[in-house]
Amino acid sequence: MKASKTELIVRALENGTVIDHIPANRLFKVVSLLHLDETEDKITIGNNLRSEKLGTKGVLKIADRYLQPEELNKLAILAPNAHISIIKDYQVVEKVRLSMPNDIVDVLQCVNPMCVTNKEHIATRFHLLDAEKGTVKCHYCERVINREDCILK
Amino acid sequence: MKSNGLVSITDYSKDDILHILDLAEQFEKNPNTRLLEGKLVATLFFEPSTRTRLSFETAVNRLGGRVIGFSDAATSSSSKGESLKDTIKMVSNYVDLIIMRHPVEGAARYASEVAGVPVINAGDGANQHPTQTMLDLYSIKKTQGKLTDLTLSMVGDLKYGRTVHSLLMAMRYFNPRYNFVSPPELRMPEQYRAFCKENGIEYHEYEDMNRILNETDILYMTRVQQERFTDPVEYEKVRNTYSLHNSMLEGTKDNLRILHPLPRITEIAEDVDDNPKAYYFEQAKNGVYARQAVICSILGLV
Numbered sequence: 001m002k003a004s005k006t007e008l009i010v011r012a013l014e015n016g017t018v019i020d021h022i023p024a025n026r027l028f029k030v031v032s033l034l035h036l037d038e039t040e041d042k043i044t045i046g047n048n049l050r051s052e053k054l055g056t057k058g059v060l061k062i063a064d065r066y067l068q069p070e071e072l073n074k075l076a077i078l079a080p081n082a083h084i085s086i087i088k089d090y091q092v093v094e095k096v097r098l099s100m101p102n103d104i105v106d107v108l109q110c111v112n113p114m115c116v117t118n119k120e121h122i123a124t125r126f127h128l129l130d131a132e133k134g135t136v137k138c139h140y141c142e143r144v145i146n147r148e149d150c151i152l153k
Numbered sequence: 154m155k156s157n158g159l160v161s162i163t164d165y166s167k168d169d170i171l172h173i174l175d176l177a178e179q180f181e182k183n184p185n186t187r188l189l190e191g192k193l194v195a196t197l198f199f200e201p202s203t204r205t206r207l208s209f210e211t212a213v214n215r216l217g218g219r220v221i222g223f224s225d226a227a228t229s230s231s232s233k234g235e236s237l238k239d240t241i242k243m244v245s246n247y248v249d250l251i252i253m254r255h256p257v258e259g260a261a262r263y264a265s266e267v268a269g270v271p272v273i274n275a276g277d278g279a280n281q282h283p284t285q286t287m288l289d290l291y292s293i294k295k296t297q298g299k300l301t302d303l304t305l306s307m308v309g310d311l312k313y314g315r316t317v318h319s320l321l322m323a324m325r326y327f328n329p330r331y332n333f334v335s336p337p338e339l340r341m342p343e344q345y346r347a348f349c350k351e352n353g354i355e356y357h358e359y360e361d362m363n364r365i366l367n368e369t370d371i372l373y374m375t376r377v378q379q380e381r382f383t384d385p386v387e388y389e390k391v392r393n394t395y396s397l398h399n400s401m402l403e404g405t406k407d408n409l410r411i412l413h414p415l416p417r418i419t420e421i422a423e424d425v426d427d428n429p430k431a432y433y434f435e436q437a438k439n440g441v442y443a444r445q446a447v448i449c450s451i452l453g454l455v
Binding site: 117 | 236256259262263277278280
């Protein structure tokens with residue numbers, strides 16, 4: 001019953017993107033990351049839905065929009081296990097798998113207040129250390145940061 | 154090994170490190186050369202550090218090069234609000250090499266990206282000070298005859314001490330064994346303990362220095378800074394506990410040498426100075442040779 005409902009809404013999207021399996025506590029961060037709070041696109045937001053993998057999850061359906069590579073990179077940091085489906089003419093035409101990029105440019109802000117990126121006008125840059133643990137290292141101040149502590153720019 | 158500078162000790166491979174140490178040995182035998190004749194070097198000290206600046210400027214002068222620069226940001230245009238980028242761009246028009254110290258972490262990496270000439274990091278806040286690490290390695294090799302299979306005991310402020318962090322990483326190629334001796338609040342950070350585990354390096358943590366002295370080859374002392382403590386009573390307690398006295402050196406190994414990045418306050422009593430195991434003043438002198446080696450290597454002159 002539940003599956004068919006989900007399917008129904010996906011089908012209801014003529015063209016656009018579905019982001020599924022977002023951890024429930026990150027859903028609204030994803031919303032602001034993709035600037036969905038400022039868009040005029042039609043959006044469906046579901047949260048605290050039951051998920052066998054995550055316990056609870058969030059789902060986003062965005063009409064008439066396809067995510068750009070840099071948006072996918074940002075999403076990979078917030079919700080690395082999200083499922084992304086690209087819908088065209090009511091059909092899932094592509095599933096995108098997210099992966100943390102090796103070089104994360106100008107997406108995160110360094111948590112170190114003494115880092116040069118917080119003092120001068122510079123694009124931030126982080127190197128992925130461990131994709132599984134989600135640790136990144138600031139290219140400038142060399143501070144190692146865990147995914148949970150990452151701040152989006 | 155001409156390169157665009159030395160910002161972090163992690164820029165150097167094992168071979169790079171050994172190459173610099175060999176060069177430093179040559180400069181120690183013959184410190185006065187004309188290798189830098191006709192070259193101009195800028196020493197940009199956005200925060201004062203007389204010891205480091207004099208060491209670098211001695212290195213340049215003994216190589217026959219010339220120096221321009223400033224020793225305090227108050228006398229530079231950054232006090233007028235000029236961005237770091239503009240200062241570096243401007244200076245790199247004038248010189249062949251920039252040596253800089255800056256209180257902001259990552260400033261040297263950024264400078265190396267905007268400068269048209271190589272940059273040597275002479276300290277960027279709590280982050281890196283790679284030539285200090287090179288002179289530490291040189292001092293270890295010189296006093297022990299080798300870098301491999303040594304027991305290094307690091308004592309004092311292991312949390313904020315950037316010299317111990319860089320040394321810990323640089324020694325990973327040489328199968329070290331570490332003793333970390335500190336009060337619990339200044340313990341070696343998780344990032345570096347994890348580094349040891351990943352690299353299969355044995356380490357032990359202690360609060361009492363006396364437990365490790367007799368098994369130590371290199372005793373690396375650091376200064377415990379008062380500003381790290383909120384409670385002045387705690388600071389007084391720690392300051393007295395992590396203080397080395399000559400009497401404590403009885404029964405230690407003959408090859409033991411005591412290093413300290415200086416300046417020391419109370420962590421090494423003055424009665425240690427005359428003990429042949431005290432090496433911290435020679436260590437500072439080795440800094441000139443290590444810096445001569447780094448400078449000439451970066452400029453492709455050797």
